[in-house]
Amino acid sequence: MPELLDVAARIAGLARDHEQVEAYVAHSRETSVRVYSGEVESLSSADSEGVGIRVIKDHRQGFAYAGSLDPVVIEETLAEARDNAGFATPDPHVGLAEPDGVAKATLELWREDLVGVPTADKVALAIELEARARGLDARVRQAESADYGDAMTEVAVASSSGVTGSQRRTGCHVAVFVLAGDGEETQTGGGYSVGRSFTDLDINEASDDAVERAVRMIGARKARSARLPVVFDKRVTTSLLGILGGTFSGEAVLKGRSMFADRLGQEVAHPSITLVDDPTEPATYAASVQDAEGLATRRNVLIDAGVARQFLYDSYSARRAGARSTGSAVRGGFKSAPGVGCRALCLEPGDKDMDAILAAIGTGFFVQGIQGIHSGVNPVSGDFSVGAEGLMIRDGQLAEPVREVTIASTLQRMLLEVLEVGSDLEYLPGTAAGLTLAVDGLSVSGS
């Protein structure tokens, strides 16, 4: 296989006069195993590659992609991108990223050992995970699925404006989803473990978590409607921060879609909230030395002790805002052009662990899972309403399980009404780290 960076550079070198060309080339090798009832249900292996090409001419951008690095296909793709550029509306801010002198962090995200793991070992791990989850508690009926997956990916970006860079990473995970119940009733719980190396995977952690989550929900009922403090489980916090991060996109701000557009320097959250996006932290799940335009990633402070500090920019939105790129270009693989996004959000941890937070809250609702985050959270208006399951908090401890309720507020109010930020920081899959978070004044709707 040719070096990806060479492929990208060769494409960028095809730029004509008064034209900019950028190539984003990706290659990945993936294995996924699903196990059911002690047998392999499916085993997939994939080796895929592709290219996404941006052409900018006369302040207009065109984009095309193809799932192949065949030279003929690349030629066609470049021609399509070039043709497409003619249909965009001219905008003086449109252009590729320019080298900005910011040095890339040194991160080692590739673990050679994963490359050599025999498929049989991956299958065995998934089978062991399923067996352990099924055996942990007599009330576990079955594991609906037990999965192992890994990916070894390499990406390279090169542009005629002089930006160039490549990165490779390994990643693997195990996940199990169990059904548990007494009699007619069924409750569900999922658990996982992720890592860059095969030996990072911990099937005990994944199965313990899945079973605890399912078993403690047995007997759950709808709760009475009430306004209550809510304590979010780590995983839920990760999802919520992912939505919040989008409101700090410089692009959303410029286009009048961010509730924080005119709020820099103002208090938008409780003083206990400091929110940072730092992909150079190697422990974060989506750590990366470069952004989707090939610029160095960097640490960006979005909220500092409750005060909105800065927005995130890729090169287009930065140019338009009269700012500098914050190295925050992201894209959904080679099939899409870059936009602005977070990679590694993290709240500065507080000093209480989950038990201490429950004790401090006294009475409330502990939410272990939410449903409908995309249908019920509007990041433009801030309206927030999601399905929730979890346990009531009584006398500072977890009490009876609750399901089929919703919790509602607005994102703006929730930020201001934060009660506690946990000390239990954990880098979970996704674009944000998890920790226990307590927020006041949510409407719990039930019976």
Add this chain to the structure above:
Amino acid sequence: MIEESTLQRVLTRALQTGGEFAEVFAEDKRSTAAMLDDGRVEDMTSGRDRGAGIRVVVGETTGFAHTAELSEAGLMAAAEAAAAAARGGGGGVREVALGTRTRGQGGRQSALIDPGSITKASKVELLEAADQAARSAGGAISQVSAGYGDSRRRILVANSDGLLAEDDQVRTRLAVTCVASGDTGMQTGFDVRARTGGFEMFDVVSAEAIALEAARRAILKLSARPAPSGVLPVVVKSGSGGMLFHEACGHGLEADAILKESSVYAGRVGQKVASELVSLVDDGTMGGEWGTFAVDDEGHPASRNVLIENGILTDYMWDFLRARKEKRPVSANGRRQSYEHLPMVRMTNTYLLSGTEDPEEIVRRTPRGVFVARLGGGSVNTATGDFVFGMTEAYMIENGEITDPIRDANLIGNGPDILGRIDAVADDFDMCPGTCGKDGQQVPVGCGQPTLRVSAMTVGGTAGA
């Protein structure tokens, strides 16, 4: 795409290590997308996805591999990888002979105007027209984004049972999102039209009409009051309301969940699972609808399947693997996002049959409740039956009349419970397109229903109900 003789050799190779079943799924998809945002066409995108996925089944195990290389060498390599993944034992040669070829026309409704024959400039004009129309809807409209997309997806399926089928699926979509700003902050409004078919869609509905509908919803919500919190009767308007059934029972009637007993509907065929007003159908043959095709992604002709008849559960939805296990016919519900994915049981167009009531009369008979005119998305846990869906245009019903608009919120319910509480079904059937996600794979689906009432459902707002 691939010669028959090549397919036969590839399938024979795939079975060489003891496979019981092998399949080649080849796909060649070209797509175009254009996005207008903030008053400008940001970019036009062209995509080419071409490759094949090969699966080999041994006992309960499926091995799968895919390749972007459609030459015989590329296909042979993928066939060997899939066979190795299925880790067959025996070996021996089993020659594969292919039968008569089925050719589909994608389930289109009318003469196709291939989007590939339309200039890119005309596609951009649609977006500009949508932008202008939305901005003309009122000064409160502060932002507009409009997205156009079309695709032409040719698929070929050949398997070791001799099946050989092709389909040529064309889809076209236009969606508009508006932001309205006022004293109460910002609100959003969305509308979409999407058809299995080509540019002839715009003979029936204009880009302007879609944009005006999105703008109307955004402006309306500026004056919306907080949604109520608690249990109320809910009247769901025809069209996008079909999402209710997609989540409340559709996913729970997919045979993969049934065979793993991870659905509340497992073991309930022949039993009453819903109010007798409920008759539910999944139908991949509905001309032009978003979830329509001629041949599914396992090569079987689309079909119309009755799932619930007058409240009685009649059947589930089946793909090849699950039907094979139960020794019954498939129902042409085997679908996949692309050649890079394994097929699984998926819905096509899922809808509730019309009743006899007047929709306005249903509202008049509701002293206090919520009227949901447009649903956003939803999700379900099939094992517990708990599901949510979001309202993106809704109103209070007070004294039998639709009154103030209310802000976005989710509704939550339990499938079997809610199906039993449907106490009125109108005669104003309508369909709506959507994208269904399952196990990381997205496929286009249709949802439909007439206006109906759920006698009691939890509304997840913040205002005292």
